[in-house]
Amino acid sequence: xxxxxxxxxxxxxxxxxxxxxxxxxxxxxxxxxxxxxxxxxxxxxxxxxxxxxxxxxxxxxxxxxxxxxxxxxxxxxxxxxxxxxxxxxxxxxxxxxxxxxxxxxxxxxxxxxxxxxxxxxxxxxxxxxxxxxxxxxxxxxxxxxxxxxxxxxxxxxxxxxxxxxxxxxxx
Amino acid sequence: xxxxxxxxxxxxxxxxxxxxxxxxxxxxxxxxxxxxxxxxxxxxxxxxxxxxxxxxxxxxxxxxxxxxxxxxxxxxxxxxxxxxxxxxxxxxxxxxxxxxxxxxxxxxxxxxxxxxxxxxxxxxxxxxxxxxxxxxxxxxxxxxxxxxxxxxxxxxxxxxxxxxxxxxxxxxxxxx
Numbered sequence: 227x228x229x230x231x232x233x234x235x236x237x238x239x240x241x242x243x244x245x246x247x248x249x250x251x252x253x254x255x256x257x258x259x260x261x262x263x264x265x266x267x268x269x270x271x272x273x274x275x276x277x278x279x280x281x282x283x284x285x286x287x288x289x290x291x292x293x294x295x296x297x298x299x300x301x302x303x304x305x306x307x308x309x310x311x312x313x314x315x316x317x318x319x320x321x322x323x324x325x326x327x328x329x330x331x332x333x334x335x336x337x338x339x340x341x342x343x344x345x346x347x348x349x350x351x352x353x354x355x356x357x358x359x360x361x362x363x364x365x366x367x368x369x370x371x372x373x374x375x376x377x378x379x380x381x382x383x384x385x386x387x388x389x390x391x392x393x394x395x396x397x
Numbered sequence: 398x399x400x401x402x403x404x405x406x407x408x409x410x411x412x413x414x415x416x417x418x419x420x421x422x423x424x425x426x427x428x429x430x431x432x433x434x435x436x437x438x439x440x441x442x443x444x445x446x447x448x449x450x451x452x453x454x455x456x457x458x459x460x461x462x463x464x465x466x467x468x469x470x471x472x473x474x475x476x477x478x479x480x481x482x483x484x485x486x487x488x489x490x491x492x493x494x495x496x497x498x499x500x501x502x503x504x505x506x507x508x509x510x511x512x513x514x515x516x517x518x519x520x521x522x523x524x525x526x527x528x529x530x531x532x533x534x535x536x537x538x539x540x541x542x543x544x545x546x547x548x549x550x551x552x553x554x555x556x557x558x559x560x561x562x563x564x565x566x567x568x569x570x571x572x573x
Contacts (some may be wrong), residue, residue, distance in 0.1 A: 228419050229412065236417065236562055243416055243561035244448050277448075277563075281533060321476045322533035339506075341481045343446075343473045343538060345530035348505040377425055379534065383563075
């Protein structure tokens, strides 16, 4: 037995269960996994981050990048703050593998489950991020080696926690 | 005071609270749970990426003898991934009453599914509270079970899965 729902209804159920989902485009690691901070998401107001991960769409290069997730408040100006510790190395991350933010205390390390398509440790302890009426970005920093090949996509699922709050993708 | 809802409305509330529900047809556990041969059976097709919320097998009729252990797993054809566990192996399913369940509890892959064997069945006191993310963008795969240790001798059961889509156009169907 399966529900015979319209696609839009299924997507709405996804939003209700997982949080509002925002995805970046599929981008090259060469440009978006340099050894620097990157800002895939704009955050307006205050949100609860329910899920946040980066998925390898094609296999990544043979470089030992390490990824931590972070938040930068532009208004008010606070500067970059980590949301997590740095992951294990993402060397040759295969298609379908994910670097998964697990929430909880900011020292928590993102988890990379070793099998494509399976993430057994995900965010079950959300964080509240952002400031009422404020603006900033949610992103990540590659604290290791720049990744030179492969493609990726970042996904965030959130629930608004202040009036008018929302998230958009930067690319 | 109880709500005077149409059954379809009640079902939608269930979907909103529990996730989208997919159920298999009834299967013969003597066929699907041939543990000596480590029988692998696929229960659900997965398209795209989903948040797996609940997964269990419920006995329709009594499970006969045979201390079969059940492990839940996932296999993907795109990208190609051979069968991978999403749980450890359960405890014995011998003499599991009608209404008894083998319950995937989510969390780390090493987590052991709980086989609740209670008089009269129908109660699962340990269920999944830590979902897993299964599948990938544009991917195709299946969720199934691996039987081990002993052959189940008789009984029928049904698989149940509850999920939320986590990529565009993601969905799950029953294999049978």
